[in-house]
Amino acid sequence: MERMPAEDLKALQLDRLKAITRYVYDHSSFYRQRFAEAGVTPDDVKELDDITKLPFTRKVDLRNTYPTGMFCLPKNWVVRYHVSSGTTGKPTVVGYTKGDIETWTESLARALTSIGLGRNDVIQVGYGYGLFTGGLGLHYGAERIGAAVLPTSTGNTERQIELMQDLESTAIACTPSYFLHIAEVAERMGISIKEDTKLRAGIFGAEPWSLETRKRIEDTTGIKAYDIYGTSEISGPLFTECQHQNGIHVWADMFLIEIIDPKTGEQVEDGERGELVVTTLNKWAMPLIRYRIGDLTIKESEPCECGRTHPRIMRILGRTDDMLVIRGINVFPSQIESVLMNIPEVGPHYQIIVSREGALDVMKVRVELTDRGFSDRIGDLMALNRRISKELKNVLNISAEVELVEPGVIPRSEGKAKRVIDTRKV
């Protein structure tokens, strides 16, 4: 399946697109109404490009139909619920049939296999277990490939490290910021991830992270750090990079992806940045048609070096919701992270504070000074501060104030890191 010729994959996608379009039309009053508003019926889908005739769905639709208004099956078909936290609004509920869990598990099993994991591995799942999809998602995927799962969930970092040593974890799945924290705590305990553990792979996601963070993680801990992608609305974590670390493989038999211009809604070419739109082709309790997750990325359809023919998405720049507009300029926290990770004098944890002074937006970046960056000459520290400011300005095109803080001052997170504090009241 993973190396199926592109043409055959497209034929399969078309069959499944027709089927899912018909299915939602028949089973969901929400979609029937949407299709009517857009003046389309399932019969209008004759080829893959016809997908552009179908209306988009958005997160707000899930909220407005809370809790289960977008389900296409009676609730007795549901074998599991996951609920995303309502940090930016009402929570959203996703229900799964047995088959939906199977699709999700299969997707992750293929992903984990593509990074070289298998039955000889011990995979430590440091994502939260519970309503969040990370823990259970990885758990099922890892079991499917015959690996041993160490379900540590989040927190209790010292115990995570002890178990990593004692049970010889070879891979860990968690947020990249939590792994950086684990590495720090290990160092304080006198344990080197590189020398004293068997860890060789990390599967990091649930928050955007930069290539520079990957490099820092790989250099300091000796593991290979892989990007994982997915979001609860389309199941949970679903896709990873393969060992070539050149884009995230999206299984085309399960999901149909498009990249659109967020302003016009038109599809853009491969290689062009745009907003990711996902249609679920094999998900039945709560299928999604042209779902706009809000993540900005680039699509690549050429087969990967590994031989897999399914399309890839390049590293997620950030979610449109995460984008800060400062003095009219778009800033992604991931851009700031890229700059900071290239400066060894400061640590990997950072915080962005945006405020308004008078009519002017002010951005301050707080970052921890490392032992390596510390000089007891004030002049050296001031010069470091100026250098960081200058490099931020080069990348962002706006000036940012830099505050060097003591290590450990910036709050550590066990799940998704909260990096931006925006005190502007617009």
Added chain:
Amino acid sequence: MSEIKQISLFVENRPGRMAKVSKTLSDAGVNIRAMTIAEAGDFGVIRMVVDDPQKGYDVLRNSGFTVSMTDVLAVEMRDTPGGLYEIVSALGDNNINIDYAYAFVTAKSEKAMLIMRVDDIEAARRTLSARGVKIATPEEIQKI
């Protein structure tokens, strides 16, 4: 010749940091001989000479501070007008730069001591010794 090890700490200007430093050291039985704080906006650098630098360094580091150890010179200042000028000009004449300096008075002998970080500690030692300036050893600092 072994040098005097000064402990330097990076601290933010927030309440309680200095107290935390003092308490950490006193709990470990480390005594501060001399200390100075250099401030620059949001942060500052505390520099100090203690009776047991290695222990001081270890306990501060284990408490999560950003700490470093630096070789410094401790010289006795003559109790005469121009005592400081004599030292500074001797170094200047030999192109030795002083990164920073701070003075303190010893409790027992009431001697004025000057702690200095210079860019060439060996040259500074030779220059000052040649002028008859007394340079303290780590053992002497430990005992005062």
